């Protein structure tokens with residue numbers, strides 16, 4: 119690719135010829151042909167794993183490989199049954215693991231596709247809304263502020279197009295783009311006639327001719343190195359550490375068993391097979407599958423609650439989130455904005471103010487804000503039609519204003535509208551009702567600020583409008599917004615969303631603190647939160663934040679719930695400051711100005727109708743702009759978390775118990791407690807009996823507050839429940855050898871049943887912190903567990919038990935085992951009170967977790 123000259127060196131005409139394209143776009147037939155030739159416009163996310171390759175990769179797991187080799191040796195020395203069964207069991211459990219995971223991934227993919235980005239493409243001469251994936255070279259795409267550039271291409275036309283290219287070039291300042299003849303620049307950052315996939319339009323508009331799509335774009339070329347940039351969540355790091363811990367203990371146990379048995383002169387091959395089977399059974403190899411399946415299932419349920427999850431692991435963060443920052447418009451208000459007044463400097467409505475503002479709104483080509491739409495809705499007809507546009511300087515969130523150069527029969531003027539306080543500072547004169555220009559003295563400034571304050575205190579949003587003569591100017595320079603003539607204000611109402619009160623209360627009750635972060639003026643936001651009776655305290659404005667360095671800001675953020683007049687950059691700083699205080703932070707927003715903060719947050723949330731950049735930055739998308747939807751999502755997220763924890767608790771406690779048991783048994787029993795084949799069958803059935811857990815319901819307690827990865831809690835649980843299960847295992851040993859004097863095959867059959875029953879049934883006890891008989895487990899979970907138990911019993915009871923090395927135990931043995939299992943379940947029920955007690959995770963604990 120690098121030998122080819124960069125595509126922006128060629129002129130537009132040459133490129134059009136080469137691509138067989140015109141500014142009118144492609145026909146559908148032509149586009150279909152190209153799509154077939156070039157493939158979809160998408161960047162492969164990592165390498166899609168092929169099923170067979172995946173199977174081989176899993177079988178190459180050293181433990182499984184050793185086991186298979188050992189089984190081969192057993193087969194070669196005559197033990198064909200063992201060989202066949204081991205190979206079968208290993209294949210079966212690997213396939214089960216793999217299929218589950220693939221299915222889960224496919225589900226998650228499908229959900230993600232449902233919210234795929236779309237673009238406006240010219241096809242058959244018509245502007246069509248298409249999924250970005252369908253774009254081909256030669257297409258003509260129109261872009262405006264808030265859009266992501268969907269492919270690489272040349273600028274056909276542009277109007278104040280400002281691009282954020284930071285992710286490709288590292289350049290933090292916006293790059294301006296024009297339809298230059300051809301650029302000679304060697305660096306992408308200087309190619310002012312080119313648009314690159316993955317960058318975003320932050321102001322203005324542009325039309326682009328697509329030159330390269332998918333993997334052939336500049337972004338595609340480096341995407342591989344960016345793909346896995348997502349750092350693991352605290353939960354994932356916790357799981358990883360747990361995995362390593364279990365691995366070490368397993369290694370230790372396997373060596374211990376191997377050495378003691380060999381030292382005691384037991385048959386080496388059987389011992390070795392047994393030890394390897396034990397290792398396979400104890401390693402948490404299923405954890406990744408379990409996580410993926412639970413998360414995918416969680417994502418599916420959340421989708422039903424109208425939350426589409428883009429990054430699965432964000433579900434952990436969602437369950438752990440204890441602070442949610444939200445913007446104002448759309449989440450706390452109805453976002454149905456209407457113009458309710460346009461006072462001039464005397465405080466009375468003045469049509470000229472509304473007209474100037476509407477002309478400005480009409481000619482601004484950047485992201486049309488709802489304020490602009492309200493203005494245009496109000497002003498239509500002849501006075502507007504007389505205006506002609508010369509130039510504009512689009513809106514951006516740092517300047518907070520739009521400048522337009524326009525003329526009518528009375529002459530050419532520059533009209534500026536924007537945030538009042540900033541605009542007022544740029545004015546030296548004002549225009550009164552008669553049209554006379556008067557100096558803007560201090561007295562008048564005070565009275566203007568009063569008009570402003572009066573409306574803002576009623577929760578009305580304000581824009582100021584000003585102008586100045588521009589005689590023969592053809593362009594708006596970058597710094598000529600000074601010496602303006604103040605015209606008046608436009609006053610808007612955005613009704614509060616009544617449902618927000620209850621939803622915020624619900625989130626607060628669930629342990630999530632709400633903070634409002636808005637670009638709007640403090641009095642407006644304050645009025646809104648008081649109307650909605652939101653429990654927010656303290657205010658910090660952008661001006662104040664600008665004076666604080668990061669540590670100083672971090673010291674304040676805990677006590678302040680309302681941030682007003684903040685810039686996009688400050689939104690990000692607020693998120694970071696909260697994170698530095700140990701919080702897990704969510705951020706919900708819909709604008710370009712929210713995107714960086716959405717990205718910085720642990721849980722970035724956006725809504726279906728939001729700008730591309732915000733949706734792209736988000737981890738989840740709400741299909742309805744409503745915090746209520748998110749509250750449901752949080753509940754599902756916590757349920758997913760609770761179910762994953764059930765698996766992990768089941769796994770660690772039974773593993774730890776088994777380790778203790780095996781260590782004791784090795785020293786004490788004159789034979790192996792189970793053959794390798796039996797250990798593997800035990801493991802397989804246990805795994806299958808658990809596939810219902812992701813379906814289970816969660817305790818109200820699990821849903822009531824944020825949870826983080828809680829290692830001390832898990833250690834305590836394991837330290838209590840593990841030894842309990844070994845105690846009953848050892849009691850079984852004792853009973854079988856000392857009381858019943860069972861033979862080897864009968865012993866193994868009885869112990870197989872006991873161990874399966876205790877491992878499987880205990881899920882009904884530890885699935886809940888409340889008494890087991892109160893909440894009802896999910897039916898799928900119950901069926902899976904009971905089916906597992908039935909399968910285990912059938913191995914012992916049915917005719918084939920002999921092949922597996924079992925002999926049918928006597929009725930007395932069965933009865934005693936039944937009693938032992940009941941005793942175990944009963945003691946678990948008693949002890950779980952201590953094992954599961956108060957797992958509340960304080961933010962400080964999470965904070966420590968985050969830093970390690």
Ligand SMILES: Nc1ncnc2c1ncn2[C@@H]1O[C@H](COP(=O)(O)OP(=O)(O)OP(=O)(O)O)[C@@H](O)[C@H]1O
Nearest residue numbers: 445446447487518519520535536537636637638709
């Ligand atoms: N189209 C526009 N023309 C002029 N000024 C604008 C326009 N849109 C926004 N502004 C100014 O910029 C400020 C910040 O924009 P906005 O209120 O949309 O920010 P925000 O952080 O997204 O707010 P919210 O919390 O309500 O979503 C506005 O209060 C207004 O003063």
Ligand SMILES: [Mg+2]
Nearest residue numbers: 445447708709
């Ligand atoms: Mg907004």
